[in-house]
Amino acid sequence: MSDVASTLEYAEAGTSLWQDAWVRLRRNRLAVFGLVVMATLIVLALLTPWIAPYAYDAQDLDLGATPPSAAHWLGTDVFGRDMLTQILYGGRISLAVGFVATAVALLIGVTWGAIAGYAGGKVDAVMMRLVDILYALPFMIFIVLLMVVFGRNVLLLFLAIGAVEWLTMARIMRGQVQSLRQQEFVEAAISIGLPTTTIIRRHLVPNALGPIIVYTTLTIPQVMLLEAFLSFLGLGIQPPQTSWGLLISYGAETMEEYPWLLIFPGAALTLTLFSLNFLGDGLRDALDVRGAKD
Amino acid sequence: MALLSVDDLKVSFVGRAGVTRAVDGISFTVEKGQITAIIGESGSGKSVACYSLLGLVPMPPGRIDGGRALFEDRDLLAMSERELREVRGRDIAMVFQDPMTCLNPYLRIGEQLIEPLVYHQRVSKDEARKRALELLEEVGIRDPATTIDNYPHEFSGGMRQRVMIAMALINEPKLLIADEPTTALDVTIQAQILRLLADLQKKHDIGVIFISHDLAVVADIADQIAVMEKGRIVEHGNRQKIFHGAEHPYTRKLLAAIPAGSRPAPEANGDVLVDVQRLRTWFGDPAAPVKAVNDVSFSARRGEVLGLVGESGSGKSTIGRSLLRLAPVTGGSICFDGTELTGLEGRALKAMRRRMQMIFQDPFASLNPRMTVYDTLAEPLLLHRIANRRSVEEKVLKLMDDVGLARAFVRKYPHEFSGGQRQRIAIGRALATRPDFVVADEPVSALDVTIQAQILDLMLELGKEYGLTMLFISHDLAVVRHIADRIIVLFRGEIVEEGTGQQLFEAPQEDYTRRLLDSIPGRGLLA
The missing domain is CATH 3.40.50.300 (P-loop containing nucleotide triphosphate hydrolases)
Structure with missing residues (x-):
């Protein structure tokens, strides 16, 4: 037994495809830039209550809107609230919406797509027609209805957006699984006698994840934009809570007198979207099998 | 005077990990009216060697490090892309392994056949079509007058390879490079295509380079055989010498790997x-x-x-x-x-x-x-x-x-x-x-x-x-x-x-x- 353990210990560890992809990703400067920016933003969002210079609901009506200064680096809004604080707190919500809603989409979409793709036949037909029907619904109306019926609530917003975004995820996953299940290693798994759930979990999903990861990084900005749009319409986040979308919406109203109220939240959102898109592109290249060394 | 004489050809690939020498100083000749087979396993450099002659190796990452390839007294390796384009398809034609991916699925085979003829010899479309019909007949396509207007997917694999051969021959090239032309085909079809290639080569009196991983495939048709291993030609000689007097251990290994002989008659006693x-x-x-x-x-x-x-x-x-x-x-x-x-x-x-x-x-x-x-x-x-x-x-x-x-x-x-x-x-x-x-x-x-x-x-x-x-x-x-x-x-x-x-x-x-x-x-x- 000790002999065996030592053999395993000394056996040269292989490089998994994930490690390979990571090496390729690190060579891509834009992707690394995106990764660093996202990591920084996430850390800032987590630490916001401790690092924000002011309380997020602290108003100074006497001060009113002031341009950037030493006391307020990014200026203040019409109620005299510190913009930096607003952007930090807004970022918390915007990022949370982006990540949570995408996670919801990921969970439903991947499961749904994998089952449909693997089962095939009638199960597949029924599951995918349902997806088609949901696609055909005007999703804005769907979200508006949800908001009206259940009241405006951040958690519901996460779910509502996630419930819309999973459709594309399911389609991608289904396509992947369909082509993968023709592969001989899946047949080998069947002929070993593995139960279907294990085949899907261990043999299909990990191999289908590449495109899913890429699509995920592209979905997060999409979701953040969606939230911004809903908040802009007054259907998303409710004051005094705030988000980048809401800040941009207010900023747009007073764009001519107080441009910094639009510029700074706009820049924050743009920076995030750029970073995620760079990261997504980098991941696409890194995970692309054709780019892999033979 | 050889039709093609390659002298000390060296080709490398430059990658992140450094420079890999794919072809390491090979020399061989192709005579008019003869089939020269280049045999090697995957990675031996046999395809790279031939593709580099026609400028078909992407550069970078590919790089020609030296050598000469005289084709009718002109060095192919020294030619500009423009000159090469004139040679490719007209004087030197190619037949590839997979006839499925080498034909454009959206074009009728007739259109694809006459394209090189019209491009290289500026003949009229009608004349080109007449020539295409003759060739299709010659490569054994049944009823060419009708099938010339079919799309590639309407042909079987073997028939598609025949079309590819017709396409290669349409400009009456002097040299034909066939890269594993029968590997994707069934055995009976392979035998037909091999016979066809040998017949056409004699009839048109052209030189042929036949690239293959399988010594047995060229056993009946090759005049000269060059065996490649790791970018070098390890043994070179006529068919008789390679099959009956091989000297290099690698050639012997290849010969020994050709499955032959059967198992002793089994004792059928199990249930x-x-x-x-x-x-x-x-x-x-x-x-x-x-x-x-x-x-x-x-x-x-x-x-x-x-x-x-x-x-x-x-x-x-x-x-x-x-x-x-x-x-x-x-x-x-x-x-x-x-x-x-x-x-x-x-x-x-x-x-x-x-x-x-x-x-x-x-x-x-x-x-x-x-x-x-x-x-x-x-x-x-x-x-x-x-x-x-x-x-x-x-x-x-x-x-x-x-x-x-x-x-x-x-x-x-x-x-x-x-x-x-x-x-x-x-x-x-x-x-x-x-x-x-x-x-x-x-x-x-x-x-x-x-x-x-x-x-x-x-x-x-x-x-x-x-x-x-x-x-x-x-x-x-x-x-x-x-x-x-x-x-x-x-x-x-x-x-x-x-x-x-x-x-x-x-x-x-x-x-x-x-x-x-x-x-x-x-x-x-x-x-």
Whole structure:
């Protein structure tokens, strides 16, 4: 037994495809830039209550809107609230919406797509027609209805957006699984006698994840934009809570007198979207099998 | 004066990991009216050498480091892209391996045929079409006047390759480079194409470079043979010398790898392990079904290696997959050790799966790329409780030993192995459950010839050691004869003939079997 353990210990560890992809990703400067920016933003969002210079609901009506200064680096809004604080707190919500809603989409979409793709036949037909029907619904109306019926609530917003975004995820996953299940290693798994759930979990999903990861990084900005749009319409986040979308919406109203109220939240959102898109592109290249060394 | 004389050609690839010399100073000549074969395994540089002559190696990453290639007194390597374009297609034409991907699926073959003619010789379309019709006739396309307006998918693989050859010949080139032109084809079709190439080459009096991984394929047609290994020509000579007086050990290894000879007549004493009766797999419209497998009956005795031979579309793979319940069955019965397999479900099916395993053709597709060798081999052991968490490591390492892989590789991933090594892993996985019966579906046809021989020997050896009964499926009669005790010949879903290798090779009863035997390349020289 000790002999065996030592053999395993000394056996040269292989490089998994994930490690390979990571090496390729690190060579891509834009992707690394995106990764660093996202990591920084996430850390800032987590630490916001401790690092924000002011309380997020602290108003100074006497001060009113002031341009950037030493006391307020990014200026203040019409109620005299510190913009930096607003952007930090807004970022918390915007990022949370982006990540949570995408996670919801990921969970439903991947499961749904994998089952449909693997089962095939009638199960597949029924599951995918349902997806088609949901696609055909005007999703804005769907979200508006949800908001009206259940009241405006951040958690519901996460779910509502996630419930819309999973459709594309399911389609991608289904396509992947369909082509993968023709592969001989899946047949080998069947002929070993593995139960279907294990085949899907261990043999299909990990191999289908590449495109899913890429699509995920592209979905997060999409979701953040969606939230911004809903908040802009007054259907998303409710004051005094705030988000980048809401800040941009207010900023747009007073764009001519107080441009910094639009510029700074706009820049924050743009920076995030750029970073995620760079990261997504980098991941696409890194995970692309054709780019892999033979 | 040679038509083409290549002198000290060196080609490298510049990559992140450094410079790799793919072709390391090779010299050879092609005479007018002769076929020069360049033989080598994958990675030997044989294709790169020929492609670089025509400027078809992308540069970068490719780089020509030196040498000359005189074609009619002009150095191909010194030509500009413009000059080369004039030579390509007009003076030097190519035929590629895969006729499917080399024809544009959206253009009628007539349009594709006359394109090079119109481009290079500025003849009128009508004249070009007339010439195309003549050539199609010459390469053996039936009724060219109608078929010239068909699309590529309306032709079979062999016919498509004929079209490719016609396309290559349409400008009356002086040199034809054929890169594995028959590798993707069935054996009988391969024989036809080889004969066609040899005939056309004589008739048009052109020089031919024939690139192949398989010495046997060129045994009947090549005048000169150059054997390449790792970027160098290790031996060069006429056909007689290579086949009967090879000096270099690598050439001898290639010759030895050509499967020949059959197993001694088996003692048929085991009981019947697998009994297949009137197996039937029909697809599609029930009114006019595609009869992939039509009432096939056979049985395999315990410990026997049963060969199943047929060309593509003969239903051989479908039979193999049906036995393992990987493909649906329309009718008939499959009896395994007294148990009827059709209709078996759930726990009983799982128990049966432990006893029957499969080895697949493509070792690059049959292993999960995200799992280490260790996980791949441990999976069946743990699933069937052949090993527990404590004993599994030992069992996995034992399997590595059995299939001839170093224990130190156990934590590596499939993409870090060569094709032959991967096939060893796949064999290890199939043997992990200690099955009684293994279906091997073309297990060596994706491998290089020398590796092929190693894997076949390994399978024979392990078959004995594990007491396996094997169904060995292949398109290659010579390979099957090498490994099988008994051979079944399939044609269009039905059994044509059945017998020991010796019986089939020495006294074939059916026309189709005879045709298959005649198609084995190099049979005369190697017998």
